[in-house]
Amino acid sequence: MKRLSGMFAAAAAIVLLLFAEPAQAGLRLVIGAQVPPPPPRREIVEARPRLGAFWVKGHWLWSPVIGRHVWVPGMWVKRHPGFVWVDGRWNHTRRGWIFFGGYWK
Numbered sequence: 818m819k820r821l822s823g824m825f826a827a828a829a830a831i832v833l834l835l836f837a838e839p840a841q842a843g844l845r846l847v848i849g850a851q852v853p854p855p856p857p858r859r860e861i862v863e864a865r866p867r868l869g870a871f872w873v874k875g876h877w878l879w880s881p882v883i884g885r886h887v888w889v890p891g892m893w894v895k896r897h898p899g900f901v902w903v904d905g906r907w908n909h910t911r912r913g914w915i916f917f918g919g920y921w922k
Contacts, residue, residue, distance in 0.1 A: 850879035
């Protein structure tokens with residue numbers, strides 16, 4: 818039962834990540850994986866939906882629940898005047914691949 822509730826918690830966290838706006842204050846997500854991410858997908862950026870919107874590129878996240886990378890599509894977010902968007906990135910370390918989520922700097 819503990820394993821099942823842990824899997825639901827992990828799944829809920831992934832759903833939150835897929836649909837949460839990355840521009841939320843100070844969201845610095847770090848996820849580790851033993852498998853390198855696939856190359857980024859090519860995305861078609863649709864017309865900006867409103868003035869002040871900013872495009873955040875899509876990226877791969879590791880899902881421990883399903884044991885593979887999951888594509889998080891790019892999205893339009895509210896621009897934060899006076900800040901610069903820093904894209905998320907994967908870094909390879911001795912312990913595996915680590916993803917550092919994007920943030921406003």
